[in-house]
Amino acid sequence: MWTRVFSRLASPAVQRSACASRPRRTPRGPEWAQAPLPSPLPSLHLREQQSLSSVSHPQVQHLVRSVRALNEERMVEVEWEDGGCSLYPFTWLRDNCQCPLCTLDSAQARKLLLSNVDINTGVDAVELTSDGHVSVVWPEKHTSVFKADWLKRRCFSAAARRALQEEFFLNERVYWDATLQMPTADFHEVLHDDKAALAWLLALRRVGIVYLRGAPAEEGQVARLVERIGYLRLTFYGHTWHVKDKPMANNVAYTSGMLIAHTDYPALHFAPGVQFLHCISQAAEGGESQVVDGFHMAEQLRKEDPEAFRILTSTLVDFTDTGEDYCDFMLQSKKCIIDVDLEGRVKGINYNNATRDSVLDLPVDQVQPFYRALRTYVDIMTRPENMVTYRMESGDLVTFDNSRLLHGRKSYVSNPDRVRHLEGVYLDWDEVMSRLRILRKSVHGNA
Numbered sequence: 538m539w540t541r542v543f544s545r546l547a548s549p550a551v552q553r554s555a556c557a558s559r560p561r562r563t564p565r566g567p568e569w570a571q572a573p574l575p576s577p578l579p580s581l582h583l584r585e586q587q588s589l590s591s592v593s594h595p596q597v598q599h600l601v602r603s604v605r606a607l608n609e610e611r612m613v614e615v616e617w618e619d620g621g622c623s624l625y626p627f628t629w630l631r632d633n634c635q636c637p638l639c640t641l642d643s644a645q646a647r648k649l650l651l652s653n654v655d656i657n658t659g660v661d662a663v664e665l666t667s668d669g670h671v672s673v674v675w676p677e678k679h680t681s682v683f684k685a686d687w688l689k690r691r692c693f694s695a696a697a698r699r700a701l702q703e704e705f706f707l708n709e710r711v712y713w714d715a716t717l718q719m720p721t722a723d724f725h726e727v728l729h730d731d732k733a734a735l736a737w738l739l740a741l742r743r744v745g746i747v748y749l750r751g752a753p754a755e756e757g758q759v760a761r762l763v764e765r766i767g768y769l770r771l772t773f774y775g776h777t778w779h780v781k782d783k784p785m786a787n788n789v790a791y792t793s794g795m796l797i798a799h800t801d802y803p804a805l806h807f808a809p810g811v812q813f814l815h816c817i818s819q820a821a822e823g824g825e826s827q828v829v830d831g832f833h834m835a836e837q838l839r840k841e842d843p844e845a846f847r848i849l850t851s852t853l854v855d856f857t858d859t860g861e862d863y864c865d866f867m868l869q870s871k872k873c874i875i876d877v878d879l880e881g882r883v884k885g886i887n888y889n890n891a892t893r894d895s896v897l898d899l900p901v902d903q904v905q906p907f908y909r910a911l912r913t914y915v916d917i918m919t920r921p922e923n924m925v926t927y928r929m930e931s932g933d934l935v936t937f938d939n940s941r942l943l944h945g946r947k948s949y950v951s952n953p954d955r956v957r958h959l960e961g962v963y964l965d966w967d968e969v970m971s972r973l974r975i976l977r978k979s980v981h982g983n984a
């Protein structure tokens with residue numbers, strides 16, 4: 538079981554395209570959306586699992602056996618030494634010529650204008666060069682040369698495309714419930730060791746939450762962790778924000794009351810993707826944190842109550858947030874509680890009971906069915922077997938996927954002699970995934 542989970546996290550199997558006739562990776566069709574990954578999740582202690590990040594994956598060299606032009610189909614067929622073949626449309630090859638006239642090499646960016654591409658082009662000649670590249674001579678006497686590995690990576694077969702997209706986006710998730718033993722890592726190792734940082738971000742993406750220990754119990758630590766990635770996401774609550782019991786609180790989080798599980802900031806159409814929370818000091822009594830896997834719960838809802846799932850994935854709900862912090866703000870947004878992608882896979886959760894607007898932009902006969910659907914989802918999320926409860930202590934830092942997890946806390950006793958104080962910061966997934974890809978390249982040496 539451990540091996541299975543870690544092979545998912547390290548995902549060497551998806552580092553390669555697989556357009557040969559015998560794919561190296563079991564194809565996963567749309568049924569993946571219906572089939573949650575195994576649960577309960579085994580322990581994930583990143584420090585003990587060096588195999589997670591220290592395995593190297595030497596680059597496989599792909600060799601071309603033969604090439605030919607299929608003039609009728611207007612495609613180049615490449616036959617590979619290791620079996621199978623790939624098809625590349627003429628137009629796509631012309632559009633992606635890698636020569637210095639067509640591509641700005643220093644930026645890896647296209648110079649060739651689409652208006653200068655004949656999208657019905659033929660070819661004059663296609664051949665395998667002596668050094669193993671594919672050469673195409675176009676009717677305008679322009680020559681393009683493509684490296685075998687470059688072509689293999691861009692194979693148009695369904696299996697190859699799926700593998701490369703998974704390498705880019707790591708969309709396969711490990712679902713969990715109350716039995717989750719949270720992935721943990723050391724704050725200083727993550728800051729200073731690339732392998733530890735990569736393991737951290739892989740688990741953050743796959744599992745959705747990673748606990749870091751050993752941060753100094755003082756302000757500024759979330760900013761240090763952000764610098765490891767790139768830059769933070771500024772919002773109306775500031776560059777970083779301080780969760781404390783505040784008089785005249787401008788947010789329910791800034792009280793000592795309990796917070797039911799929620800995602801942060803659905804009042805923004807583009808809500809922050811990632812959140813870091815650092816415990817500077819904990820209350821003497823109460824204040825335990827709670828998290829739930831919103832994707833897993835959405836799949837449970839899909840299975841148990843398909844109509845409720847349909848309503849929550851197709852009804853736009855109004856969210857609102859008004860006040861003053863970094864500056865004054867008056868936000869309105871419209872979001873589905875559960876976002877799905879074009880294939881129906883759950884890709885985001887937007888739920889915050891405090892900022893869900895009293896304005897409900899629905900025909901009146903759809904109001905009651907909406908409440909029934911939302912209540913069904915909330916009831917699933919609050920089942921004890923789905924909720925993970927933990928208590929942060931000074932120096933602990935939790936990092937989690939705000940587009941997937943719902944988080945909350947128990948109420949606490951507010952005491953001026955021992956103030957509960959968390960510092961938080963937001964980031965977005967684009968920046969986090971960018972750092973993950975760079976770390977993967979520097980640790981494993983592949984693209």
Ligand SMILES: [Zn+2]
Nearest residue numbers: 634636638639
């Ligand atoms: Zn060119």
